[in-house]
Amino acid sequence: DAGVTQSPTHLIKTRGQQVTLRCSPKSGHDTVSWYQQALGQGPQFIFQYYEEEERQRGNFPDRFSGHQFPNYSSELNVNALLLGDSALYLCASSFRQDQSPLHFGNGTRLTVT
Amino acid sequence: RKEVEQDPGPFNVPEGATVAFNCTYSNSASQSFFWYRQDCRKEPKLLMSVYSSGNEDGRFTAQLNRASQYISLLIRDSKLSDSATYLCVANRYGQNFVFGPGTRLSVLP
Numbered sequence: 001d002a003g004v005t006q007s008p009t010h011l012i013k014t015r016g017q018q019v020t021l022r023c024s025p026k027s028g029h030d031t032v033s034w035y036q037q038a039l040g041q042g043p044q045f046i047f048q049y050y051e052e053e054e055r056q057r058g059n060f061p062d063r064f065s066g067h068q069f070p071n072y073s074s075e076l077n078v079n080a081l082l083l084g085d086s087a088l089y090l091c092a093s094s095f096r097q098d099q100s101p102l103h104f105g106n107g108t109r110l111t112v113t
Numbered sequence: 114r115k116e117v118e119q120d121p122g123p124f125n126v127p128e129g130a131t132v133a134f135n136c137t138y139s140n141s142a143s144q145s146f147f148w149y150r151q152d153c154r155k156e157p158k159l160l161m162s163v164y165s166s167g168n169e170d171g172r173f174t175a176q177l178n179r180a181s182q183y184i185s186l187l188i189r190d191s192k193l194s195d196s197a198t199y200l201c202v203a204n205r206y207g208q209n210f211v212f213g214p215g216t217r218l219s220v221l222p
């Protein structure tokens with residue numbers, strides 16, 4: 001039973017560049033949520049995708065965008081990177097939008113220099 | 114005020130000690146609650162769900178007080194392997210899961 005997989009594991013980018021992070025949900029899950037976690041803080045909700053549409057969005061600028069594909073996998077895109085975007089980006093999957101617990105991938109550690 | 118707040122910690126306790134973590138949530142519409150454990154530089158992993166009647170899983174006991182909007186986690190007989198950050202989570206149906214900032218626990222030999 002495949003869990004949530006994310007790629008890449010680590011990434012180093014320069015200010016102003018763009019980045020794409022990828023996520024495959026756990027088998028049987030159809031909803032993908034993305035979180036940003038800065039050092040020493042709890043995960044902050046970026047957005048959630050269900051049925052290939054963004055269903056909810058947290059307090060993040062439009063530089064953060066995403067997509068969900070028919071196979072439920074998802075991408076997170078960040079444009080015009082800022083130093084403050086350096087963080088661990090976590091993808092979590094669940095079944096529908098119900099209240100079952102989230103299952104997280106290993107995360108992508110993004111460093112912006 | 115943050116939607117989910119936790120004791121900032123860190124908690125440094127000896128092996129075998131009992132330790133309790135507190136969490137409060139501000140949105141009274143929250144319906145489901147969880148505790149996650151996060152090891153250093155790893156992803157959060159579900160520790161346990163929290164039910165209104167309280168629930169226990171081995172050395173771990175979770176309590177929910179809806180009237181006070183308060184959640185707790187009790188760890189008995191602490192092990193070195195319990196050292197981690199514990200994240201409190203609240204969720205409303207159809208809404209995103211809101212994480213607290215986490216409480217760091219170090220169990221000392």
